[in-house]
Amino acid sequence: MRALAILCALFVVGLLPAQTPLVINELQAANHRTLVMADGDSPDWIELYNPGRKMVELQGMQLSLRDQRHVFTGSLRVAPKGRVLLFCDGRLSAGPEHVGFPLDREGGTLLLIAADRVTILDVFTYPAMPSDVALGRVPDGSQSWSLLEEPTPGQTNRTPSSGISRSIAPAPEADRTGGLYSAPITVVLSAPAGSSIRCTTDGSDPRKGGTPVDGPITIARSSVLRAITTAPGQLASAETNHTYLIGMATGPALALSLDPADLWADSTGINVDGAFANFSRGGEAWERSAHVQRPGTSALPVGLRISGSGSRGQPKRSFKLYLRDRYASPDSGWAFADGTHCDEVMLRADATPHAFLRNLLMSTLVERFALNVETQPSEVLSLSLNAEPWGLYRLMPPKDAQWLRQRAGVEAVEVLEGPAATPLAGHNTHFLQAREALFAGAPVDSLAGLMHVESLIDLASLDLFTGRADHDLNVRCYRPRQTGGRWRWVLFDMDLWAPAEENTVERLCASSQVETPYLPQLLDHPELQQLLLARLTALQATVLHPTVAGAVLDSLYRTHAAVMNADHVRWTNEMELPLPAESREALTTHLNARPEHLMQDLASRTGRSVQHVRVEVPPAHQGQVLLDGLPLPEGRQDIRCLSGIPATLELRPAAGYELGKGRGLKGDGPFHLEDLSRSGPIRVKFVLLAP
Numbered sequence: 197m198r199a200l201a202i203l204c205a206l207f208v209v210g211l212l213p214a215q216t217p218l219v220i221n222e223l224q225a226a227n228h229r230t231l232v233m234a235d236g237d238s239p240d241w242i243e244l245y246n247p248g249r250k251m252v253e254l255q256g257m258q259l260s261l262r263d264q265r266h267v268f269t270g271s272l273r274v275a276p277k278g279r280v281l282l283f284c285d286g287r288l289s290a291g292p293e294h295v296g297f298p299l300d301r302e303g304g305t306l307l308l309i310a311a312d313r314v315t316i317l318d319v320f321t322y323p324a325m326p327s328d329v330a331l332g333r334v335p336d337g338s339q340s341w342s343l344l345e346e347p348t349p350g351q352t353n354r355t356p357s358s359g360i361s362r363s364i365a366p367a368p369e370a371d372r373t374g375g376l377y378s379a380p381i382t383v384v385l386s387a388p389a390g391s392s393i394r395c396t397t398d399g400s401d402p403r404k405g406g407t408p409v410d411g412p413i414t415i416a417r418s419s420v421l422r423a424i425t426t427a428p429g430q431l432a433s434a435e436t437n438h439t440y441l442i443g444m445a446t447g448p449a450l451a452l453s454l455d456p457a458d459l460w461a462d463s464t465g466i467n468v469d470g471a472f473a474n475f476s477r478g479g480e481a482w483e484r485s486a487h488v489q490r491p492g493t494s495a496l497p498v499g500l501r502i503s504g505s506g507s508r509g510q511p512k513r514s515f516k517l518y519l520r521d522r523y524a525s526p527d528s529g530w531a532f533a534d535g536t537h538c539d540e541v542m543l544r545a546d547a548t549p550h551a552f553l554r555n556l557l558m559s560t561l562v563e564r565f566a567l568n569v570e571t572q573p574s575e576v577l578s579l580s581l582n583a584e585p586w587g588l589y590r591l592m593p594p595k596d597a598q599w600l601r602q603r604a605g606v607e608a609v610e611v612l613e614g615p616a617a618t619p620l621a622g623h624n625t626h627f628l629q630a631r632e633a634l635f636a637g638a639p640v641d642s643l644a645g646l647m648h649v650e651s652l653i654d655l656a657s658l659d660l661f662t663g664r665a666d667h668d669l670n671v672r673c674y675r676p677r678q679t680g681g682r683w684r685w686v687l688f689d690m691d692l693w694a695p696a697e698e699n700t701v702e703r704l705c706a707s708s709q710v711e712t713p714y715l716p717q718l719l720d721h722p723e724l725q726q727l728l729l730a731r732l733t734a735l736q737a738t739v740l741h742p743t744v745a746g747a748v749l750d751s752l753y754r755t756h757a758a759v760m761n762a763d764h765v766r767w768t769n770e771m772e773l774p775l776p777a778e779s780r781e782a783l784t785t786h787l788n789a790r791p792e793h794l795m796q797d798l799a800s801r802t803g804r805s806v807q808h809v810r811v812e813v814p815p816a817h818q819g820q821v822l823l824d825g826l827p828l829p830e831g832r833q834d835i836r837c838l839s840g841i842p843a844t845l846e847l848r849p850a851a852g853y854e855l856g857k858g859r860g861l862k863g864d865g866p867f868h869l870e871d872l873s874r875s876g877p878i879r880v881k882f883v884l885l886a887p
Contacts, residue, residue, distance in 0.1 A: 210410050217252045218274060220308055220320035221245035222332030222344070222353060226301035226522040228485075230347045234258070238481045238522075239285035240299040241349055244305070246274040248339035254280070255290070256311030261304050264297040273612040279336075281350045301521040314613050324436060326364070327485070327522040334360065343431050365425040365433040368393045368409075374421075374438030374451060375491030381440065382412040387425040387433075393399050400776070403432060403453050415440045418583035420453040434524070437487040437495040439583055445762060448577040450591065452515070452543075454486035454500060456582060466502050467513065475508050488517060488541075497523040503542060510547040511770040512587060516594070519543040523524035530593075532572040536602040538593040542572075543579065545589060549772055550779045551691035552588060552760065555782060557749050558658065558690040564748070565739045567828060568654040569687040570595070570603060570674075588756075588763035588860050595686050597621035600674045608677040615668050615711060630683055634714060640723045647675075647683040649727070655685045656713035657732045660794060661699065661740055662786075663694025667704070668711040685712075696789035701797040719801060726841060727799065730824060733837045733872065735793075738826035739834075742787045749787070753780045804838040807873035811835060811845075811880070812858075818882040819849040843872035849882045856881035 202520050222243040224230060232238050242259070254272040258265055259282075270292035274280045284295045298305075322331045330347035334340050334355050344353070344358040371384045385393050394406030395413065398422040406424065411422065418441045425433040439451030459467045468474050474482070482501060489495035499518035507514060517526035519539040529537035546552040559571040574590040595600040597611045597620065610622030617624045617631075617869040626657050630646035643649050659667045669769060670689040675681040694700055703717040718724045722779060753760075753776070760776035767773050774782070800808045811833045813821045819825045821837070824844050837843075846866040847855055860878035861867055869875050 206677070206692045216317045217250075218244050218246055218257075218308060219318045219333065219337055221336055222277065222298065222330055222347065222349065223306065223322060224321065224325075224328070224330040224347055224349070225303075225322065226325055226327045226329070226524075227581045228327045228331070228522045231349050232481070237285060238480060239263065239283045240750060241284060242282040242295070242549050243332070244274060244280050244282065244308070244348055245337050246276055246278050249276045251785040257317075258307075258309040259295060260307040260309060260312065261297060261300065266296045268292060279350055291453075294546035301524075322733075324524075325851075326431075326524065329431065343433060346832050347449060352378065360437075361431045364429050365430040366389055367433040367436045368395075368423045368425045370421070370423070370438055372438070372440070373492050374440055374489050374495065375416075376441050376444060376449060378443060380416040380417070381441060382414050383421060383438070383440070385409050385423055385436070386410050388427070391425045391427040393423055395421060395634050397421055399453050399456050402435070415442065418444065418580070420583050422453075426619060435487075435497075437489070437497075439487075439489050439495070439580060441491075441580055441583065444580070444585065445578065445758065446660045446713075447759060448575065449491055449580065450543075450577050450589070451489045451491075451495075451580045452486060452500070452581070452586075453489075453495075453582050454484055458486075466500070474700050475502050475513060477502075482527055483518065486517075493734045496525060498525055498541075499523055504545075506698060507545065507547055510545065512545045512547040512767050513598060514545040514547075514589075515543040517543065532593050533575065534603070536593055536599055538596075538599050540594045540596065540598070542592045542594050543589045544574070545587075546594060546691065547771065547773075548691050548765075550693070550782055552590075552756075552763075553749065553752065553776075553779045553783055554662070554691050554693060555689070556590070556752055556756075557689065557745065558662070559738050560748055560752065561745060567658075567739070568648060568650040569658070569685050570600070571687050576756050576759065578762065581604060585766055587766045588759045595688055597674075600686075604674070604676050606676040606678065606681075609674045610677050610681075611672065611674045613672045614673060617671075617673075617708065621674075626681075626885075627673070627683055628677065631710075631714075634721075637717075637721055640727070642757055643724075645680075645682070645870070648685075649724070650731075651684045651729050652713060653718070653724075653731050654735075655687060656715055656718055656728055657735050658687060658690075659713050660715075660732065660788060660798075661736070662690060663696075663698050663700040663790075664690060665694060667713065668707070668709065671712045682857045693767075693786065696786050697793045699797045700794070705801065714806075725802060729802070729804075729838050730843060730872075732794075732798070733835065733841060733843065734824035734826050736791045737823055737833065737835045738828055740787065741829055742784075742790075743829045743831075745787050746784060749780060749783055791836055795838065800837055802838065804840055805873075807837055807839055809835045809837060809872055809878070810876055811878045814880055814882045817850060818853050819847065821880050822846040822848065837872045840871055841873070843869045843875075845878070846867065847880055847882075852885055853882040854885050856883035 225240050227238045252274045254268040259265050272292040276484050282295050284298045284635035287294045303323040305321045310579050330344040332344050332353045334342045364401050368385045368387045387393050393409040394402045395409050396402045396406050397419040402422050402424045421438045423436045459465050462470045483499045487495040501516045503514040503516035529539045530541045562571045572592040576593040579586040579589040597609050601609045611620040612624050672686040673683050675683045718728050795806050813828045813830045816830050858879045858881040
């Protein structure tokens, strides 16, 4: 985390002539709420002041910061004793007041250069500053400077009521880190001599009424400790924040804390109905400053919003964390299990019935068997909100351009969402061309030059198997923004499954709208139909087989049973929430019953017949039998397939074994079967290698 300690030596004062046409009068490098534009943006800003008696024209002048330069190409005049406010937002087309680079929050030296490109009119060296604090000349145009907790963009700079401040007090230190404790504890806060400490233990802001600290603090129950240091001639320190969870269950945990008013106040709270259906609101106006802490680590300052669409109506809501410069969040972002680092973090509530196990099962299967869709890595944890148990959440990266760019290992991506293929990054022109080629029945090899056909096939297969009700809405795809970049799909929000007996094929094909995964087009295309039916056959015989997927489900249930049950206790009186054991049973039933109904529905749609092929697979320690690249479970397998669909079988003996004499296959393979349904019984045998 960036240090906020500021030394007087950082200020550059009196290096230039006393009278210059313009001076840098005030700036703010971490604007949050000081200055908010009409569109809700809150850019960094610079105020220039004209101390003279003549109008000054900026056209041709430059601003320089590090290796960045901005030239004022349009006319922009500053009246005598007047000011001009510059917005550091990069929106050059918005007018001459807009600067082409943001200010570095960690500090820097800003130069104002005359139109001759040689004369330096002013030098303004500023240090790292907290959010919404500015640095300005006091009074206007003078060589006296102060940090300003109440910035005055575009207005007269005045000496703060607390006096001139040229440094920030160091934050207090706690002798115990926030985390899980089995019994009450005492915490000692310390600060430099001559300083005072104020704190709260209810989550409220200590700057607005904290209690003076004069000794150890007893934490008898779960609490959020927030503390600041104050000292003469200094601004109040950055906040020290710790959440102490007393007597709560152990295990992966995350503590989220913010001022209670920012959660529950009628007009400003983000997690209540409130005056404006507050929980449904979005944008920066409904983002609040918060801290997030893992047990035993330092709390990170972040921004917090309510997240989700329809799920916002649930009492248990999802959250989104923003690691922003203005909060002094770490530059490195949040590290995830897949090796990516993101400056936004999702805390998914999984609040609908069966949502947690459904989502976790499907994402686990996709990752474990390397299926051809992207899925967000997630960490299951117990969340506390202002030290109150808030139940089970999954922490994950957002499915945005930053994450997808890292997944793809490229510099830039185009990202589309929703049924309208709305661009979130880049453009949708290439995608619309690819979709038109699909609708026109282009050959598979032509389609493969535009999209990962296998990704669309896997998305369709998983949508069919689960009967996902909102398949048409929860759509996201991306491609590398480069020559040859092809579209690939993201699988997410797999919580709304259809009953096992539902005819999802008919539902998806009967829609009058163009909907992902484009099932009518896949089934009407001879080549794509074969690819889809072959892939679905292989998936149901392997990854989605009750033995395979059921074992993964049971493992997930055992691993997370405690936090699932605690979540049920926390929320069962506020919303519909089945017992965790009931969720597992519902998923087990679906795994067993779905294949028969789905294959029969596909047979009816395609005019093919449902067939069964028996394959006897040796024990796993002897080797693998792969169906279209996926391992069949051991034992006697009754593979349900459709007539006329090809398949490939591959036999892989384990170390120390070789292929023995089996039945139904001749040779070592791989075996490319033109019609799996006509292959007859197959028995694979692996034998020990002769010594």
